[in-house]
Amino acid sequence: MPAHFDLLIRDGTAIFPWGEAVAAIGVRRGRIATLRADASDTADQTIDATHLHVLPGLIDPHVHLRDPGDAGVESIPTGTRAAVLGGLASVFDMPNTSPAIVDPASLAWKQAYVPQHSYCDFGIYIGATKTNAGALGEMEVSEGVCAIKLFAGSTTGDLLVEDDAGIERVMRAGRRRIAFHSEDEYRLQARKPLFHTGMPYASHMEWRDAECAALGTRRIVSLAHKTGRPAHIVHVSTAEEFAYLAAHKDIATCEVLLNHLTQIGPECYERLGGYAVMNPPIRERRHYEAAWEAVAEGTVDNIGSDHAPHSRAAKERPWPETAAGLTGVQTLVPIMLDHVNAGRLSLSRMADLMAAGPARIFGAINKGRIATGYDADFTLVDMKRQRTIENDWIVTPAGWTPFAGMQVTGWPQATIIRGNIVMQDDTILTPPIGKIIQFR
DSSP states (O other): OOOEEEEEEEEEEEEETTEEEEEEEEEETTEEEESBOOTTOEEEEEEEOTTOEEEEOEEEEEEOOOTTTOTTTOOHHHHHHHHHHTTEEEEEEOSOSSSOSOSHHHHHHHHHHHHHHOSSEEEEEEEOOSSOHHHHHHHTTSTTEEEEEEESSOOSSSOOOOSHHHHHHHHTSOSSOEEEEOOOHHHHHHHGGGOOTTOOTTHHHHHSOHHHHHHHHHHHHHHHHHHTOOEEEOSOOOHHHHHHHHTOTTTEEEEEEHHHHHOOTTHHHHHHGGGGOOSSOOOOHHHHHHHHHHHHHTOOOEEEOOBOOOOHHHHTSOTTTSOOOBOOTTTHHHHHHHHHHTTSSOHHHHHIIIIIHHHHHHTBTTOSSOOTTSBOOEEEEEEEEEEEOOGGGOOSTTOOOTTTTOEEEEEEEEEEETTEEEEETTEEOSSOOOOBOOBO
């Protein structure tokens, strides 16, 4: 007897954990019910995915949606609209907002706000401070918390725990993964007098040099071994860090950003000016090549955008007053698909880095793979579609992308979240339906 489903995705090439295969995927009550629907089965909605690839719902585990903060730059509603237009089913949002998410009251506000305003599913970071270590153990097991974020080097916002004793206190408080911005604050401050206002934007990668990043990462991993608390090093940007982390996979996972896989200094500073300034900085070609080697070798565990929008006025200030941070949540998937088409990685490896990887690292329940019983999250992509990224496609209120004018091959055609077709053919089809993700 034919079965009936809420949604059927027929004849797409699905990216399973065990390989690629043409599949007929049946969805019921927001979960994957079968991968082998019969030709006679029916559904309330059917997608003909012929000539498309069906990826597990992709995740950006590193975004700054600035909410609470400045809605004129970004917010949870606008940032998650950008995410689903770009093919993302889930995002994990950083805590350095205004005010920051560092205590039970601010966390409760965000937990209540997200389900009414997010277009995609959502994870929440809580920020470590010099004074809140005692509360982190209880906060980290609260609904929707994916990890603790610790800034060992200064960046946007006022969250900073730079000393070993302070970092160790945080690492001994609780059990959940801690994500580290690991630039070494002491070296940053020692080098700061060497530079002055009005120097070229490329000075950013000279000030926050490779040793600043490598020293910070070595310190964090040493403390991880001392405390037995696993560390996740975000936005790894140097050849030295990748080599070091490859030897410490027993205690540390790591992320690389799209920008560090795509932009190369100093050329990008000449072309983009302040729109290339981010922390840690875009670096010289040897670091770019090391990042791709780390992807190929399996050292890298996930890819993120570090979507961190600022106004045009803030980006156009003279260096070093220019705001550090680039937009990226809407462009992450198209540019990664272009890298796949260029032969830099396989589509299966991309799904591993952008779905299974973040789900594994952070313990996202029922996310990250196409398998029976998992959430029916899918990113449908056309690997042959060519398109030019332009600023007028960007829905983030800041209104710009460092990739404007870039032609890519490969484009997201639909974003499906728990069986809901949220985006199809560049059109958002639902109101905000995002839910707080549950983490182990």
